[in-house]
Amino acid sequence: MSTKDQILKKIEILITNHFDSPQKAFSFFDNDGDKQLSKSEIKNLLQEAEISGFIRGIVSSKLIEGYDKDGDGLISWSEFQLALEEISE
Structure with a gap:
């Protein structure tokens, strides 16, 4: 299992x-209620998923890079759903 797979499994x-x-x-x-997850909000999710603080910043950037389909630097609900679909495959 790759590191990516391990991280996604912890999120799941x-x-x-x-x-x-x-x-x-x-x-x-979504701490600010704007219906999108910012990098800092994703870092909080990763912290709760017990992802090491050392790699949390890198992983949050990679998650945004991989799932931010509209390029706004945030993860919307629909983008979050796409990520979850990949996780559960």
Whole structure:
């Protein structure tokens, strides 16, 4: 299992074990309520998923780079859903 797969699995476990739905997880980490996850909000999600502080910044940047389809530097709900679909494959 690659490091990427391990990180995505930890995110999946966090969402599955601590939230009733992916949308509730998204809303929980959307601290400012703008319906998008910023890099700092993604770092909070990664911290809760027990991703090492050393790589958290790199991973949050890579997640945005990989899933930010509209190029605004944020992860919207629809982009978050696409990421979750990849995780659960």
